Amino acid sequence: MYRKKRALIIVDHGSSFKEANDMLIEIADMVRQSSKGEIDIVKHAHMELAxxxxxxxxxxxxxxxxxxxxxxxxxxxxxxxxxxxxxxxxKEAARKHPHITYTITEPLGIHPKIIDVVLDRVVKADR
Structure with missing residues (x-):
């Protein structure tokens, strides 16, 4: 069965701090490695400042x-x-590519794995 070639663009605010922007690159790399063929292309982008x-x-x-x-x-x-x-x-970016479909997901939000991350940070701070 044919499946369209899919790209994921992970977007953050962007920062004047290189370290903050580098973290999004690392997240995109991690998603790329973990996508198991569900996503063909993974990119990162910033709203502004980078x-x-x-x-x-x-x-x-x-x-x-x-x-x-x-x-x-x-x-x-x-x-x-x-x-x-x-x-x-x-929407503005897509105007140049009317043949491309796009979807925007919800942000991270409330998820049990987020709680795991918070608790991990607490444990590490307690050391």
Whole structure:
């Protein structure tokens, strides 16, 4: 059965601190290694303050053959960025590629694995 070539773009706010932006690169690499063939292309992008932009990541995904793009706002909770800013930026990027379908996921939100991470941080801070 044919499946469209899918790209995932993980989007954060972007920062003037290189270390913060490097973390998103690492997250994208980890997702790429763990995707088990479900995602063909994994990119990272920043809303502002750093490159690549959402538009640049969208264009690069299409250039690599993506037919469907999934955008994940890498934020803990829903807000103006995940509900309005990112969708508007993606819509603008998609205008150049009317043949490409795209979806925007919910942010990380409430999930049992997030609790595991919080507890892990607490244990490490207690040492």
């Amino acid at each position: 490159k690549p932009t959402i538009s640049e990541a969208f264009n690069a995904s299409v250039a690599e053959g993506a037919e469907e793009i999934i955008v994940h706002p890498y934020f803990l909770s829903p807000g103006m960025h995940s509900k309005e800013d990112i969708p508007n930026m993606v």
